[in-house]
Amino acid sequence: MKMKSKKKVLLCITGSIAAYKSPEIIRILKSKGFEVKALMSKNACNFITPLTIQTLTGQDLPPYYDSNNTEYSMHHINLAKWADVILVAPATADIISKLTCGDAGNLITSTILASKAKTLIAPAMNKNMWDSQSVQGNLRVLNERDIKCIAPGIGSQACGDYGSGNMASPNSVINSIINDNSKEYSFFLNKKVLITAGPTQEKIDPVRYISNYSSGKMGYALAEVMYDYGAQVTVITGPSHERRQSGINYIDVVSAKEMHDITVEHSVDYDVFIAAAAVADYSPIDTYHKKIKKDGDFITLKLKQNIDILASITTKYPNRINVGFAAETNIIDDEIMAKLKKKKCDILIANEVGGGKGFNSNYNKATIYTKNEKTGIGFDSKINIAKKIISFISKYYSC
Numbered sequence: 001m002k003m004k005s006k007k008k009v010l011l012c013i014t015g016s017i018a019a020y021k022s023p024e025i026i027r028i029l030k031s032k033g034f035e036v037k038a039l040m041s042k043n044a045c046n047f048i049t050p051l052t053i054q055t056l057t058g059q060d061l062p063p064y065y066d067s068n069n070t071e072y073s074m075h076h077i078n079l080a081k082w083a084d085v086i087l088v089a090p091a092t093a094d095i096i097s098k099l100t101c102g103d104a105g106n107l108i109t110s111t112i113l114a115s116k117a118k119t120l121i122a123p124a125m126n127k128n129m130w131d132s133q134s135v136q137g138n139l140r141v142l143n144e145r146d147i148k149c150i151a152p153g154i155g156s157q158a159c160g161d162y163g164s165g166n167m168a169s170p171n172s173v174i175n176s177i178i179n180d181n182s183k184e185y186s187f188f189l190n191k192k193v194l195i196t197a198g199p200t201q202e203k204i205d206p207v208r209y210i211s212n213y214s215s216g217k218m219g220y221a222l223a224e225v226m227y228d229y230g231a232q233v234t235v236i237t238g239p240s241h242e243r244r245q246s247g248i249n250y251i252d253v254v255s256a257k258e259m260h261d262i263t264v265e266h267s268v269d270y271d272v273f274i275a276a277a278a279v280a281d282y283s284p285i286d287t288y289h290k291k292i293k294k295d296g297d298f299i300t301l302k303l304k305q306n307i308d309i310l311a312s313i314t315t316k317y318p319n320r321i322n323v324g325f326a327a328e329t330n331i332i333d334d335e336i337m338a339k340l341k342k343k344k345c346d347i348l349i350a351n352e353v354g355g356g357k358g359f360n361s362n363y364n365k366a367t368i369y370t371k372n373e374k375t376g377i378g379f380d381s382k383i384n385i386a387k388k389i390i391s392f393i394s395k396y397y398s399c
Contacts, residue, residue, distance in 0.1 A: 008035045009177065010083035010117070012108045013053065013063070015043025017158045018090035018124035018167035022048060025089060025170045026056045032174065037079065039108050040064035041095070064107075076107055080115035085177055088112075089150075090124035090167045093135050099147065100138040122150040122173050127163030143190075150176045151190050151232050153247025164232065169246050175228040187394035189230035194270040195223050196263060196277035196309065198238035200256045204301065205288040213359035214278035216240030218325070218351070221386040222274055223248050229390065231272070236262050238277060256280050256306040267313050272321040272393070275310040275345075278359070282306060314344040321397055323347045323389075329354050336369050346370060347396065349389060368392050 009029055013022045022038075029036050038053045040063040050064045057063075061075065088095060088108070095108065099121075104110040112119060121142070129135060130152060139149050150173055153166040168176070197219020201209040219235060220242045227233045227248050234249040236259055244250055251266070253259045256279045267273060282303035292299065310324045322345040326336060331350045340348040351366040353359045365379040368389065377388045 007033060008037075008082060008084040010079055010086045010111070011036060011038040011057075012040075012086060012088040012095075012112070013038060013044045013048070014041045014088065014090055014092045014095045014108070015046060016090040016092050016124040016167070017047060019044050019047040021167060021170050021173075022089065023052060023056055025087075025173055026053070028170055028174045029177075030056075032178075037082070038063040039079070039111065041106065041108055043092075076111040077114055079111050080117070083115060083117040086112055086115060086117045086119040087122070087173070087177065088120070089122035089173055091121035093123075093125050093129050093132075096121065096123065096135060096138050096142070100141050119147045120150055120176060121147060122167050122176075123152050123165070124167035125152075125165045126157060126159055127161050127165045130163075130165035148176075148230075149190060151230050153227075154232070154234075154249040155247070166247065172228055172247060176230055179229060187229075187398060188226060188272075188390070191231045191271040192269060193223075193226045193231040193233045193272040193274070194263070194266055195219050195226070195233065195235045195274045196237070196259060196279070197223070197235050198240035198242075199278050200238045200259055200280045200306075201254050202256065202280045202283035202306075203254075203287050204284050205290065205292050207291050210280055210283065210303075211239075212278050212280065213353075214238070214327075215360040216242045216277075217360075217362060217382050218364060218386070219274075219276035220245075221382040222276055222389065225383070225386045225390050226272075234266060234270075236266065236277075238279075256283060256309070260307050260309045260312065263309055264312065264316075267317060270320070272323070273313055273317075274323045274325075275313070276325050277309075278327055279309060280306060308343065310345060311343045318344060321346075321393065323349065323393060326350045327353045327359070331367060333369075333374065336367075336374075337371075340369055340371065347393065370396065 013019050026036050036057050037059045038057050050062045053063045098109050104113050150168050154164050155166050156162050198216030199211050199214035201211045203209050223233045223235045224245050236251045253262055283306055285302040285304050314322045324343050324345045328350055336350045348369045349366050351364050364382050364385045366377050368375040
């Protein structure tokens with residue numbers, strides 16, 4: 001990953017259990033060539049020791065000092081001038097409120113107030129605190145002041161709750177610093193993204209089903225890149241063995257009907273929908289509760305067409321960002337354009353399957369279609385294809 005020119009990062013650690021991620025953030029930043037210094041709030045010292053952080057950064061002064069030591073008299077000004085980037089991670093609801101009000105009552109807030117450095121915050125808090133009007137209102141104010149929020153993840157929390165508010169992973173935090181100046185990052189920051197991925201399985205009897213060779217790799221790659229660009233990502237996934245990224249919300253389904261119903265349920269609150277799943281076109285009219293016994297050389301299955309998930313969503317929400325996929329063994333422009341019109345989406349991505357690409361492969365070859373143009377993005381790894389697709393989406397909708 002290419003590093004931006006900004007290389008001096010001041011890490012500000014506040015009082016959250018997520019402070020355990022701070023050493024890893026320091027380690028990754030230094031491995032990528034960044035120079036790192038740190039500050040800690042008094043409450044942060046309850047979760048991780050100043051000596052640990054000072055040892056990892058190699059800085060001269062401890063990150064927290066609870067006295068009137070004269071060495072700290074101009075420390076906030078010196079650090080404010082030194083830093084290219086200030087990262088508050090974890091950022092509690094308290095520090096977010098203080099930054100919004102312009103509070104200068106401690107070393108962290110006074111340093112940020114005195115600095116012209118690019119500032120990013122990685123919130124960490126209970127789901128109800130995160131969803132509160134106060135916190136969300138403060139974040140909007142900070143965003144207007146060009147203090148960017150690195151979207152928290154969804155998952156189990158230290159208090160026992162489950163939901164949004166978990167601090168983003170160290171890798172995602174670092175990617176946010178590196179990608180901050182990119183158009184893709186700024187476009188997807190804090191957007192709610194819904195992605196379908198993987199195959200569906202249509203039950204015949206307790207031991208048999210109709211499916212396809214999809215692995216879910218493309219949808220999972222799109223989700224990871226979106227997450228790295230600061231989006232809040234939910235993946236509705238059919239059966240898949242792909243690795244799951246911490247911070248992304250995965251919802252497991254099996255059949256096309258289940259995927260449709262769950263997608264409709266979650267589509268009420270999203271900004272971007274990407275239908276990357278290989279949904280089975282047909283399912284058996286009749287399913288059997290007991291295994292069908294072999295009886296003769298032939299068996300006849302009557303199939304019904306499954307509902308088109310993408311068309312359902314685009315019909316219901318035509319003015320949102322809706323992107324579709326079409327897996328083809330032979331891409332014919334007129335057929336793809338007709339499918340684009342039928343599904344009522346602005347962007348349709350046709351990807352070739354077979355011959356070591358597409359289904360159950362780490363590689364893909366794709367072409368992006370809109371009503372006015374087609375853009376080939378060639379043969380590449382699925383993670384690189386995902387980056388190219390997301391770059392296209394951001395440029396297309398920005399215009």
